[in-house]
Amino acid sequence: MADVFKAISDETRRAILDELIERDEQTLFELCSRLAMRHAVTSSRQAVSQHLDVLEAAGLVRREKRGRYTFHTIDTRPLAQIAERWPITEAPQ
Amino acid sequence: MKLQAVSIFVDDQQKALDFYGGVLGFQTAADVPMGEHRWLTVVSPEDPTGTQISLEPKDHPAVVPFTDALAADGIPFCVFGVEDIHAECERLTGLGVVFTQQPTDMGPVTVAVLDDTVGNLVQLAQYTGA
Numbered sequence: 001m002a003d004v005f006k007a008i009s010d011e012t013r014r015a016i017l018d019e020l021i022e023r024d025e026q027t028l029f030e031l032c033s034r035l036a037m038r039h040a041v042t043s044s045r046q047a048v049s050q051h052l053d054v055l056e057a058a059g060l061v062r063r064e065k066r067g068r069y070t071f072h073t074i075d076t077r078p079l080a081q082i083a084e085r086w087p088i089t090e091a092p093q
Numbered sequence: 094m095k096l097q098a099v100s101i102f103v104d105d106q107q108k109a110l111d112f113y114g115g116v117l118g119f120q121t122a123a124d125v126p127m128g129e130h131r132w133l134t135v136v137s138p139e140d141p142t143g144t145q146i147s148l149e150p151k152d153h154p155a156v157v158p159f160t161d162a163l164a165a166d167g168i169p170f171c172v173f174g175v176e177d178i179h180a181e182c183e184r185l186t187g188l189g190v191v192f193t194q195q196p197t198d199m200g201p202v203t204v205a206v207l208d209d210t211v212g213n214l215v216q217l218a219q220y221t222g223a
Contacts, residue, residue, distance in 0.1 A: 023195070023197075026167075026194070027166060027167020027168075027193050027194060027206070028166040028167055028168075029166055029167035029168045029169070029194070029206070029214075030167055030193075030194045030197065030206070033197070033199060033204070034197070034199075037199045037200050045166070065165075067208075068161065068164040068165060068208075068212070069164060069165060069167055069193050069208075070165050070166065070167070071193075
């Protein structure tokens with residue numbers, strides 16, 4: 001498993017995950033539009049694509065080619081290792 | 094000077110006419126035999142003297158890599174304005190049109206992206222002025 005911590009250390013990458021949670025299976029075009037309009041992210045399409053490379057390497061995003069198009073899908077399972085490593089503290093009685 | 098015609102590169106002119114005419118609802122403005130291909134344009138019935146769309150064959154070798162690369166990243170080639178994007182998407186989905194992007198609120202505009210069946214993506218936009 002590549003570094004999940006590095007993947008979520010960046011604000012733009014967290015915004016990408018936020019947008020994919022709201023609507024899964026987006027094209028690069030849709031993600032870039034959402035980042036620009038809702039998060040004031042002015043990164044180039046190429047820069048967003050590189051952020052997606054990092055998320056994909058961490059297993060948090062999958063690229064799926066369907067016909068002529070590539071869609072991006074979120075997979076939050078790698079985040080479970082955070083709570084496995086540092087279990088959530090139980091609330092004091 | 095005014096904008097008379099813009100071109101969309103299409104895999105197949107007849108299939109393009111079936112989609113732009115039969116499905117989207119544009120009307121044929123010009124259909125002139127030109128050897129192997131046609132000078133084929135359509136225009137919006139809401140503005141019959143307005144800008145025409147020329148359905149151009151993908152003859153030049155640069156066109157296919159160009160249109161394929163845009164489509165792969167979900168990038169629409171042009172934008173059509175609609176009055177009610179949700180109703181339009183529902184109507185088109187009922188006709189079997191594939192959307193790569195469902196209606197999305199982008200501030201002053203709500204947009205959606207559909208597959209024109211001849212190699213391009215087209216954006217629908219409704220200006221809400223919000």
